[in-house]
Amino acid sequence: MTRTEIEAELEGQHAAGFAWALSCCGRRREEAEDVLQAAYLKILDGRASFESRSSFRTFLFAVIRRTAAEERRRTAVSRLLFGSGREEEAAAAGESEPAGRIAVRAALVRLSRRQREVLELVFAMGMTVREAADTLSISTGSARVHYDRGKKRLAALLARKTS
């Protein structure tokens, strides 16, 4: 793939990529933008190369997730060594946001990271469980288990909220 083709692909997936970056960064917008930019630069510089083993979207989402994990580790080390780092709080919910969306976000926080990631990829990004497994570099079986358990727990949490 040429650089122009890669750029076109990235631009095509940009909005979805940003939504995924937000999810990977605990909904911290500034951090999500940095992570997305770093992921794009990795791909454009050739530090992360697309081998056509999966769809470009799966590849891009995997790079974003890895970059977000690196950023998380860097922040943790920075906080440990120098007592500084990014603020942990996620962006506060807007006043105009529907209650249902806020409830889902609050429930998602209570799931394990893997369960949350699989559910976001399947429900929000429209991926199959197999594509989600490729993105997260886990087996399809594991992804299916995370999906089932996560979905049950999320449904229970949402039902408890509404009752």
Added chain:
Amino acid sequence: MTPRDEDREIARLFEEQRQADEASAPGFRALLARPRAGRTAPARRILRPALAAASILVAAAAILINRPNPREPELLAAGAALAAWKSPTDAFLDTPGSELTSQVPVLVSPAFETNLDALHQQKEPPR
């Protein structure tokens, strides 16, 4: 609510969230063109001088440990003198009979054992 309804409801809420997130995405070109985040700058500002100071300390320690001792010939001579030293009262240890304690005693001499074997052979009755 059936499990299918639950799935549909969850999917709807996720879909709403995704649409809201996508709508708030910054422009692709603007994101690429903006200056790179200086998130590691504070760490680097402290890490670099700390690494430089640590390197200087390690180099100084290596030089101090490996530097030749100016008193080395004197120390070698003193060591040789100590090794050659003999106590002036060593002669008192040479007492009569001291060779008995400095050697392993031989209780039965080999000559006596040979004679004993010959004696046994003579005493055996003829068959």
